[in-house]
Amino acid sequence: MGPMSVPSFVRTDEVLSERYTSARALEHEMAHGNTDLIRALTILGCVGPFKTVSPWEYQDPSGKRLINTGGYSAVPFGDGYPPLVQFMQNYLEHLHTIGLPQQSASTWRAALEHNLVKLLASQDASHADSKVFFSNSGAEANEAAIKFAKATRPKAKHILNFRRAYHGKTQMTMSLTPNPAIQKDFGPLEPNIHTHPYGDLDAVKSTIKKLGSDNVVAIILEPLQGEAGVILPPEGFLKGISDICQATGIILIVDEIQSGLGRVGSWFASIDGGMSPDIITLAKPLGGGMSAVGATLYRKWIFDKVLGGLDCKRHSNTFGGNSLAMAVGLKSLEILVDENLPERSARMGKIALDRLKGIQQKYPEFITEVRGKGMLMAMVFRDISKLGLIQANKDLAELVAEASGLLALRQFYQNGLILNLSLNSTRTLRMTPALTMPEDLFNEMLNRVEVTARRNPRASRLLVNTPPKTLMDLVKFAT
Numbered sequence: 001m002g003p004m005s006v007p008s009f010v011r012t013d014e015v016l017s018e019r020y021t022s023a024r025a026l027e028h029e030m031a032h033g034n035t036d037l038i039r040a041l042t043i044l045g046c047v048g049p050f051k052t053v054s055p056w057e058y059q060d061p062s063g064k065r066l067i068n069t070g071g072y073s074a075v076p077f078g079d080g081y082p083p084l085v086q087f088m089q090n091y092l093e094h095l096h097t098i099g100l101p102q103q104s105a106s107t108w109r110a111a112l113e114h115n116l117v118k119l120l121a122s123q124d125a126s127h128a129d130s131k132v133f134f135s136n137s138g139a140e141a142n143e144a145a146i147k148f149a150k151a152t153r154p155k156a157k158h159i160l161n162f163r164r165a166y167h168g169k170t171q172m173t174m175s176l177t178p179n180p181a182i183q184k185d186f187g188p189l190e191p192n193i194h195t196h197p198y199g200d201l202d203a204v205k206s207t208i209k210k211l212g213s214d215n216v217v218a219i220i221l222e223p224l225q226g227e228a229g230v231i232l233p234p235e236g237f238l239k240g241i242s243d244i245c246q247a248t249g250i251i252l253i254v255d256e257i258q259s260g261l262g263r264v265g266s267w268f269a270s271i272d273g274g275m276s277p278d279i280i281t282l283a284k285p286l287g288g289g290m291s292a293v294g295a296t297l298y299r300k301w302i303f304d305k306v307l308g309g310l311d312c313k314r315h316s317n318t319f320g321g322n323s324l325a326m327a328v329g330l331k332s333l334e335i336l337v338d339e340n341l342p343e344r345s346a347r348m349g350k351i352a353l354d355r356l357k358g359i360q361q362k363y364p365e366f367i368t369e370v371r372g373k374g375m376l377m378a379m380v381f382r383d384i385s386k387l388g389l390i391q392a393n394k395d396l397a398e399l400v401a402e403a404s405g406l407l408a409l410r411q412f413y414q415n416g417l418i419l420n421l422s423l424n425s426t427r428t429l430r431m432t433p434a435l436t437m438p439e440d441l442f443n444e445m446l447n448r449v450e451v452t453a454r455r456n457p458r459a460s461r462l463l464v465n466t467p468p469k470t471l472m473d474l475v476k477f478a479t
C-alpha cells in the first residue's frame with residue numbers, strides 16, 4: 001500500500017521552499033486558525049506572514065521592511081540569531097540523546113537545572129541548593145508555583161495578588177489575572193484570591209491582618225508589571241513585600257516571566273529590588289525566541305515537600321524538560337551571559353527612555369507618558385474617545401475607547417515598526433526589542449518613533465491618518 005493521500009495536504013518542502021504562498025497561508029489561517037485575530041490584523045494591514053531579513057528586521061508580503069520591537073519579551077536575540085541557529089544545527093546533527101527523558105537523567109536538562117540555580121545563587125546566595133521544575137509555558141510555570149506553595153501550607157487558603165497583574169490564561173493563572181475581559185465566561189474563578197493596588201503595602205498588610213497570616217498561602221506578583229503597560233513598583237514596595245513574607249512564612253512567588261533574565265536590565269528584577277523570593281517563575285527569554293521553555297525555581301524544602309519519596313511524579317508533564325527545549329534554553333542562557341545582555345539592556349534602555357521622554361515632551365498631545373526599564377518600554381497615547389467629534393458616533397467612540405492602541409499600532413507599522421499591544425492596558429503600546437539589536441538599528445527604531453509622532457502630533461490625527469475604509473471595517477469588526 002502506498003502512502004495515504006489527503007486532498008491538498010501541505011507538504012513540509014512546500015513551506016520550506018516558499019511554494020506555499022503567503023496568500024494560501026492567510027486563507028488557511030482564516031479558515032482554521034484564530035480567524036478574527038487574523039481578520040483584525042488584515043484590516044490594520046499588518047498581518048504578515050513575515051519573512052526575516054535579519055534577526056531584527058522583517059519584510060511583509062508587500063515587500064515593506066520593518067524593525068521588530070515586538071515579541072512580547074520572548075525574543076531576546078531576534079529571529080534566527082546566528083549563534084543560536086548554529087548551535088541548534090550542531091545539536092540536531094550530532095543528536096545522540098533521547099528526546100523525552102521523562103524516566104531518566106538527561107544531560108541537557110541537568111545542565112540547565114544546574115546553570116539556572118548557579119545564576120540565581122550568584123544573585124541571592126540563599127538559593128544555593130534550590131531546585132527547578134520545567135514546563136512548557138509561563139502560565140504552566142505559575143500553575144506549578146501555586147500548587148507547590150499550597151502544598152507547603154495546607155491549612156492556608158488565601159492568595160494575594162495585584163490589580164492589572166498578568167500571570168497567564170489557564171484556570172488558576174487567569175483567576176490571578178484580574179482583568180474582567182479575560183475572566184468573563186470562565187467562572188467560577190478560583191476562590192480566596194485577594195487583589196490589591198500594585199504598590200500598596202498597607203493594603204497588603206491590612207488583608208494579612210484580617211485573614212491571619214497563617215491562613216495566607218502566598219503572595220504572587222510581578223516585580224514590574226509588563227502587560228499592565230510597564231508599571232514600575234514604588235520605591236521600597238518589593239522589599240516591603242519580601243520582608244512581610246519572611247516575617248510570616250507566607251510564600252513569596254515572583255513572576256519573572258517577562259522581567260527576568262535581562263529584559264529590564266537585571267537577571268532578576270525581584271532580587272534587584274531587594275526581594276528574596278521563595279519561588280521564581282521564568283519562561284519567555286529562556287526559549288531564545290525558538291522554543292517553549294518554562295521554569296519554576298523553588299527553595300529546596302518547597303520542592304521536596306511536593307516531589308519527595310514515592311510522590312516524585314505527583315506533579316509532572318510530558319514535554320517539560322525535553323532535550324530540544326533544554327538545549328535551546330541552555331544555549332540561550334549561555335548567550336545572555338556571554339554577551340552580558342542584562343547590562344546591555346540597562347545601558348541601551350536608559351538611552352532609549354531619555355530619547356522617548358524627549359519625544360513625549362515634544363508631542364504631548366500624542367504621547368502622554370513613557371515608562372520603561374531596560375529594554376522594556378511603554379508609550380501611553382492620549383485618550384481621544386471623549387472628543388465631541390468622536391462622541392457623535394457611538395460605535396466609533398467605543399472603538400476608540402477600547403482600541404486606540406490598535407490605531408497607533410497601525411501608524412507605527414506604516415512608519416516601519418512592529419510594536420506590542422498590552423493585554424491589560426488598551427492605550428499603551430510596548431517596545432521589547434531584541435537585547436542584541438545593533439546600535440544603528442536601535443537608533444533607527446527611535447527615529448521611527450519620532451517620525452510617527454511627528455506625523456500624528458495629536459492623537460486625533462490617528463483617525464485622520466487611518467483610511468475611512470479601515471476605520472469602517474474596524475468599527476464593523478468591533479461591533
Ligand SMILES: Cc1ncc(COP(=O)(O)O)c(C=O)c1O
Pocket residue numbers: 072137138139140142166167168169222226227255256257258259283284
Ligand atoms: C508576567 C507574565 N506572567 C505570565 C505570562 C504567561 O506566559 P505564557 O503566555 O507563556 O503562558 C506572561 C505572558 O505574557 C507574563 O508576561
